Amino acid sequence: MDSTRILIGASSAPRDGWLHLDHGATSEVDRRPSTDPSTESVPTGRTQRVEAKGELDRADAASVRVALAEWRRWMAPGGELRFDLPDAGAALAALLDPASSPSACDGAETALRARADGALWTAARIERELESAGFDGSRVRVDGGRLVARAFVATSTSPSNSGMATDPTSSAPDGAARDESNTAPSAASHTAPTVDAPTRVLVWCGGGERERLRDLLATYGRVLTNRSDLELLCVFDGRATTAAAFTEAAGAAFAATLGTAHGLRLGCVALPEDAAGLEALRAAAAIRIAIHDEPLQLACLDLAGHVDPARLARAIGGGITEPANGALDDELVRAASDLHPWFYPVELAGHRVVPGLGSPCTPQYLESRTAHRRQMLVDAVLERVDMRGRRLLDLACNCAYWTSAWARAGASELFGLEGRPEHVAQARLHWSSNDFLPEGAWRFEQGDIANAADWKTIRDHGPFDVTLCAGILYHVRNYEEILRWAVQQTREVLVVDTRVQDGDEVLIDEPGDLRFNAIESTRRKVVPNRARLIAVLEELGLSCEVLDVPFGTALGVDHDDDYAAGRRITIVARKVRSALPSARLGTSSTDLR
Known part of the structure; x- marks a missing residue:
């Protein structure tokens, strides 16, 4: 039986000549080709193409890693993997859009919820997971609220020499742009908002794990930079880390993902111990947007005039920072997004391209x-x-x-x-x-x-x-x-x-x-x-x-x-x-x- 092309997922229509796996990426049962009812395990290093549509939507991060490792084991030199996951950026936009239907908000909330294992999917995170699984290259694009990933295995490999440094912390500059709010205040230290109070995006950061902070800043921080009317307020678990340690970790993550060329109002606050404390934090800090985990509740208040959710989603998904005049050119964004990765931080008619997306370079x-x-x-x-x-x-x-x-x-x-x-x-x-x-x-x-x-x-x-x-x-x-x-x-x-x-x-x-x-x-x-x-x-x-x-x-x-x-x-x-x-x-x- 030919297992050089494999289709994964019960919802996928069978294709002639493809091995069809109905019950998930790592299951040994019901692995059937569309033309042969018999079953067989997938051999190592012989598969040229794997496609899995919607197969990982409900998987936690650990399960996704197991699946990617298994798929990588199957791949022959020159092989290609295609799969998709919900897009956190588009989900945020749906939550911010007053016109979104209840069902759309429910789906977006599920996609955004950062579970205890940290399964919040962004393009940057998918690329890192693919690299960790042993794939030699990848590209992630946005399509209809989903992140569509392609990963590749090199036709041949040779030892790297004279290569580019890819560890963003190896010599990251100090002094990431932070304002005075980045001192991990308690909820009680906030004063009542004024008419000019910024829109604050409340985000749950757990214990301040490095990869989680980078994902959040890369996904949401970039489109909030250089705007005095917006602030990213990071809520951390005070039982897992101290205020000083979290502030240091947030600064390092900022330097690694955004750098000193970007100004971002970034605040840090420990999670209140009870619901009443959280409500007090919301009221005192004028929270208008929240990306939440189980300890947090969604707040979506007074958004009109502050954030254009459609523009936010396009900018996040396309790796494009909107121009100063706010007039995002959708055709230009699509054209630039199709050409990722870019090696230089170019501007295209005022639209700034985020370089390195889909490559090992941050x-x-x-x-x-x-x-x-x-x-x-x-x-x-x-x-x-x-x-x-x-x-x-x-x-x-x-x-x-x-x-x-x-x-x-x-x-x-x-x-x-x-x-x-x-x-x-x-x-x-x-x-x-x-x-x-x-x-x-x-x-x-x-x-x-x-x-x-x-x-x-x-x-x-x-x-x-x-x-x-x-x-x-x-x-x-x-x-x-x-x-x-x-x-x-x-x-x-x-x-x-x-x-x-x-x-x-x-x-x-x-x-x-x-x-x-x-x-x-x-x-x-x-x-x-x-x-x-x-x-x-x-x-x-x-x-x-x-x-x-x-x-x-x-x-x-x-x-x-x-x-x-x-x-x-x-x-x-x-x-x-x-x-x-x-x-x-x-x-x-x-x-x-």
Whole structure:
């Protein structure tokens, strides 16, 4: 019997050629294919596709983990899992909407209730559970109030090296934005609300467990940030933790999920011991919204004019922060959401995209990384290079984030080449949603810069005045050839940003997850030797300035990307003469002139 495709759930219609499991993910009974009444257990490592619709809705967190581990055991290399769970963000919006029917509110309340085991499902939490279960990649999207998850097993695996740090606490900055209410006051310390009192979102945080706090802040905190009329009031179990410990844990969770770039009114209060104390807390603190567990009751009062529940749900589900004018563009949100994960915290017509969703990288990691690298690739470069009227070439451009700043500094045209089709789509959406350059003055195409044949597209649009080659030379094996090809198409300045090392250049493998690393055709790579890289540029007729680093080791610019430690450098290389004849860099069958 073929068990390479498995359909789970009694409500799922049978499909020819699929093994149909009627009684749950881990049950050994009634495992029937649609074309064969006999039963058999599922072997390890042979299944290419598993689908489970609605199968986990009533499962607690422990049961979900058991199911994911079992499904992962079945999966063959290259296999895919699809399943869904209720969406906490959409459920919150239903509770806030005065027009919601009683049945809709009942369903939303069930989805939101954070049971004793902590089974409150958000996209971030599902992705972490899938990673813990051993899946190599995942993506979660919102569809009709549900979180639809896809998880993948790599076709092959290799040891990770020179990979990005993914632990958001490894060097998280101190001083998350908190106001004076973040001192864990008692309920009695609150004063009566005034007319200007903020809408407070009351959320049960249990004993202050790290993962639970991160989930809550990632799901609800982001859409409450930078608003003086809203406050997140965290209620914790005083029997399980102290006020000081909870406040510290909440601050760490804030830094890891939202970061210092966001302002959030965040209060902490111990759960009152009885119902009367809870009612007193509600009255004193002017609670208007509550996301509740068994100890709490739902409060949904005076919401008109404070929160647009539909907008809140769209923003949470799409990983988009609404623009300052509050005019959320649904079509733009859908387009951006379909392209997650984004590597940069881009803005699309005022809508800010949350980076990293569906990847191992937290938003805080990528935001910190971008803010520090901006000091090198935007601030320092624009101090040295006059972009006015310049034609730009962006190699392995991703969404062309850095050259968008160069365009705002006066560049006249841009051509970008990128190896991944999804990043080409990101670049086109990023540039079409903003006014970096007029329509027709920018163009993005898919191509592999390590492949000589793909440089014909660049030659057809060149030459260029200024070329950016950032974050790619340590993802290929032929970086010297790429630099020579780039110089042939560059009239004035080549900006190089790359990891470097001081040892021998040896071929190594990329990590298994390629979403933010190399494309499949360039899995084998070298990390350039610092001295050799500069020598190559000089042989090509360039005068090199290695930029000083104005910051220290920080989140996102640490480990192999630590500029301050010299593991990554930015070079502004100016063309001063023709390339020197060299056996190593001379004309070859891949010369593009």
